[in-house]
Every structure is written in structure tokens, then in C-alpha cells.
Amino acid sequence: MLAESLALSAVLFTIGVIGVLTRRNAIIIFMCVELMLNAVNLTFVAFSRYYGPAGQVFVVFVMTVAAAEAAVGLAIIISIFRHRQTVNLQNINLLRG
Amino acid sequence: MQEHYPLFYTFHFYLFGVIAIASAITFVTRKSPVAAALWLVNTMFSLAALYVMLDAQFIGVMQVLVYAGAIMVVFLFVVMLLNLGHPSEIADARGKWPVFVAALIGIVLIAQLAAVSGTRIAPEFSVPAGFASTEMQKYGAVGSVARPLFNEYLLAFELTSVLLLVAIAGAVVLGRRRDGDAG
Numbered sequence: 001m002l003a004e005s006l007a008l009s010a011v012l013f014t015i016g017v018i019g020v021l022t023r024r025n026a027i028i029i030f031m032c033v034e035l036m037l038n039a040v041n042l043t044f045v046a047f048s049r050y051y052g053p054a055g056q057v058f059v060v061f062v063m064t065v066a067a068a069e070a071a072v073g074l075a076i077i078i079s080i081f082r083h084r085q086t087v088n089l090q091n092i093n094l095l096r097g
Numbered sequence: 098m099q100e101h102y103p104l105f106y107t108f109h110f111y112l113f114g115v116i117a118i119a120s121a122i123t124f125v126t127r128k129s130p131v132a133a134a135l136w137l138v139n140t141m142f143s144l145a146a147l148y149v150m151l152d153a154q155f156i157g158v159m160q161v162l163v164y165a166g167a168i169m170v171v172f173l174f175v176v177m178l179l180n181l182g183h184p185s186e187i188a189d190a191r192g193k194w195p196v197f198v199a200a201l202i203g204i205v206l207i208a209q210l211a212a213v214s215g216t217r218i219a220p221e222f223s224v225p226a227g228f229a230s231t232e233m234q235k236y237g238a239v240g241s242v243a244r245p246l247f248n249e250y251l252l253a254f255e256l257t258s259v260l261l262l263v264a265i266a267g268a269v270v271l272g273r274r275r276d277g278d279a280g
Contacts, residue, residue, distance in 0.1 A: 068264035
């Protein structure tokens with residue numbers, strides 16, 4: 001089932017990339033990043049079945065980073081929303097020179 | 098790596114895989130953030146089922162508790178907090194150019210999968226089948242993850258606590274209302 005898992009993981013990762021590229025809602029883009037992290041986790045788990053449990057340890061670390069990223073990212077989104085009243089990335093161009 | 102699996106196992110593996118992909122596609126095409134979040138939860142549940150089928154029961158439980166439980170609840174909470182329900186706030190897809198790039202990436206992925214599916218894994222990569230399951234019989238599903246976590250990766254584990262502390266402090270500082278802000 002290694003090949004099937006890797007193919008599924010690649011498809012899910014690509015769906016996440018396509019979501020990041022095509023959506024404008026900042027919250028949905030964050031969710032697409034979570035989907036990409038999930039796809040990577042599936043690769044780790046699939047390989048850990050053959051190469052020992054270290055892959056599952058990495059999945060635990062990836063989950064921790066995802067939780068931290070979600071907390072900080074959503075705080076940034078709330079902060080932006082307070083100033084601009086929108087989460088549409090088309091309207092957020094503070095850093096554009 | 099040529100192992101034989103029961104038909105029951107194979108069928109459910111493909112079933113959950115198809116559910117995961119279908120939910121993910123529905124997730125990126127929904128306009129409402131709440132609907133998108135719920136479809137993403139569906140994807141994560143089917144991934145949890147796949148983790149269990151891949152002999153990673155502990156990771157499957159963590160997937161349901163941490164991802165589908167905690168992280169997605171935080172997302173839904175923010176959607177509720179920002180009150181994004183009305184149509185003017187719901188964002189459409191972007192213009193033509195990013196969609197074109199996205200379609201290109203998809204085509205490249207399909208081509209890669211088609212090219213790779215014909216090849217065989219080199220023999221030096223093959224390892225004794227069921228390596229993880231022997232480990233699991235010895236230490237159990239949680240123990241086989243906990244032993245490397247608290248031996249080889251202890252430093253990384255401790256650094257993770259620093260990361261979480263920084264994230265908590267950052268979220269509090271960013272989310273705090275300044276005194277001058279109205280409302």
C-alpha cells in the first residue's frame with residue numbers, strides 16, 4: 001500500500017497548492033496549508049510502516065508546528081481584519097511598494 | 098515490497114482514499130468558509146482512518162483529536178468571530194493567471210504519477226516487510242512512537258515546547274486589542 005499512499009499524498013498536496021493559488025480568502029488559504037501538511041503526514045506514516053517508527057515521531061512534530069502556525073496565523077488574520085474589515089487578499093496590499 | 102493484502106483491506110483503503118480526495122476537491126471549491134472547513138474535517142477523518150490502516154493507530158487518534166478537533170475548531174471559531182457569512186465577504190476565485198498555473202501544476206502531477214507508476218522500486222530500497230508491526234508487537238502502538246520520541250528526539254521534543262510558548266505569546270500579542278482601538 002506504499003505506492004497508493006504516496007500517490008494519494010501527492011494528489012492531496014497538489015489540491016492544497018491549487019487552493020492556495022486560486023483562492024483569495026485568507027482563512028481558506030490557511031486551511032489549504034493545513035491540507036498540504038496533512039498530505040506530508042500521510043507520506044511520513046506510509047514510510048514509517050517500512051522504515052521504523054521515526055516517521056510517526058515526525059508526524060507528531062508536524063502536528064505541533066501546524067497547531068502553532070494556525071494559532072499565530074489566525075491571530076494575524078484577526079489583527080488584519082480589525083484594521084481593514086476584510087480577509088480578502090486582493091484588498092490587503094500593505095507591503096506593496 | 099510485493100505484499101498481499103486481503104480484499105477487505107484493499108477495498109477500504111481505496112474507499113477512504115477516494116473519500117479523502119473527493120472531500121479535498123469539494124473543500125477547495127466551496128465558497129463559504131464554514132462549508133470548506135467541514136469538508137476539510139471530512140478529509141482529515143478519512144486520513145485518520147488511513148493512518149490506522151497503515152499501522153499508526155496513535156497518529157490516527159492524534160489526527161482526530163488535534164487536527165479535526167482542535168485546529169479546525171479554531172478555524173471555525175475565527176470564521177464565526179469575523180462574521181464572514183454575508184456574500185460580500187465571501188471571496189471568489191482569483192483571476193485567470195493563477196488558475197492557469199494551478200491547472201499546469203495539476204497536469205504535471207498527473208504526468209509524474211503516470212510516469213512513476215510504470216517503474217519499480219529499486220531492490221536496495223526494500224526492507225523486511227512488517228518492520229513496524231514487529232516493533233509494535235514488542236512495545237505497543239503508543240510505546241513504539243514514544244521510545245524514539247523520548248530517546249533520539251528528546252532535544253527536538255523539548256524545543257517543541259519553546260515553539261509552543263512562542264506561538265502562545267505571539268497569538269496573545271497579535272490578538273490583543275490596542276487601547277486606542279475603537280470597539
